[in-house]
Amino acid sequence: MNRSIILGTGSFAPANVVTNEDISRKVETSDLWIRERTGIRERRIASSGESTSDLALEAGRNALRNAALSPADLDGIIVATATPDLTFPSTACLVQARLGIPGTFAFDVNAVCSGFMYALKIADSMIRSGQCETLLVIGAEVMSRFVDWSDRSTCILFGDGAGAVVLGKSGSSQTGGVGTVTLHADGRYWDLIHVPGGGSRSPVETEKPPGNACTIRMKGSETFRMAVRSLEESVREVLKEEGIGVNELDWVVPHQANIRILEALSERLGIPLGRFVVNIDRYGNTSAASIPMALDEAVQDKRIQPGHRILLTAFGSGVTWGSGLVHWTQKAGGDR
Structure with missing residues (x-):
């Protein structure tokens, strides 16, 4: 059976930095209060002229450059996002048009913060089945457009950005690549994190929920x-399927939701937090973009090296969650 390998990684974030001090001038909070509860110091916020497809395009271009490939080498594009440019068409189609590759397939996946794991699984399955040889998988979000900036419980958390990987078919002499990827969902808990307005149930023009219906609502403690x-259960499921122990992992690249979640996961798994790739302090929660952004950062600074075992894991609205193991084969730190 074919295996898929990551040929290149890329990321992109808006230039506009919003610090905790900036937010404290809008709502009653402080830098210390935010850092102690979330681990976030600052986040990137898209300008009024930047959309999700803009960020996705740049991350995708960087991933292609680091893979030494051109858009013409792609069989398709999958974009994981919960904040598309438009209700339709898909953000992936907008990216495809700007890459200049008409005819390749392009579609979006919405599993919110778990979106990149869902997109990775789909792309890996397509390559394993022989349907495709080279795919661009992007996680991109402009979460700031769906934040209520008067709600200090949520406005402190989210940022904007994009990350991408190029997946390719492994050669006959190559080992490693994408291994087990498991996905789960439990729609009974859909209201833990959601945006109540803007869909067919409650269109913007006839919104019924109180206040701004098109902003994020979250039950934090639950x-x-x-x-x-x-x-924890998802990670252990992957490790069992792969037949390895936690001590055999080189790096954990988690969804960057909250430093307290990562600390709790580190303790429960018995994996030192120092083996987690963490950049939430600089980017906040970028939803589907967070894993590929963190992965690219660790590749570019050469923490991740050939032969490393990388565990990816995410939890998000839906609720959805998933984990996967990547046996790293790429030489780290491609040129930008």
């Missing part, structure tokens, strides 16, 4: 407990 439990 989400925290379910995230930690689900992530």
Whole structure:
């Protein structure tokens, strides 16, 4: 059977930096309060002229450059996002048009913060089945457009950005690549994290929920407990399937939701937090973009090296969650 390998990684974030001090001038909070509860110091916020497809395009271009490939080498594009440019068409189609590759397939996946794991699984399955040889998988979000900046419980958390990987078919002499990827969901808990307005149930023009219906609502404590439990179970499921122990992992690249979730997961798994790739302090929660952004950072600074075992894991709205193992084969730190 074919295996897929990561040929290149890329990321992109808006230039506009919003610090905790900036937010404290809008709502009653402080830098210390935010850092102690979330681990976030600052986040990137898209300008009024930047959309999700803009960020996705740049991350995709960087991933292609680091893979030494051109857009013409792609069989398709999958974009994981919960914040598309438009209700339709898909953000992936907008990216495809700007890459200049008409005819390749392009579609979006919405599993919110778990979106990149879902997109990775789909792309890996397509390559394993022989349907495709080279795919661009992007996680991109402009979460700031769906934040209520008067709600200090949520406005402190989210940022904007994009990350991408190029997946390719492994050669006959290559080992490693994408291994087990498991996905889960439990729609009974859909209201733990959601945006109540803007869809067919409550269109913007006839919104019924109080206040701004098109902003994020979250039940923080319930989400925290379910995230930690689900992530631990998901990671152990992958390790069991792969037949390895936690001590055999070189790096954990988690969804960057909250430093307390990562600390709790580190303790429950018995993996030192120093083996987690963490950049939430500089980017906040970028939803589907967070894993590929963190992965690219660790590749570019050469923490991740050929032969390393990399565990990816995410939890998000839906609720959805998933984990996967990557046996790293790429030489780290491609030119930008």
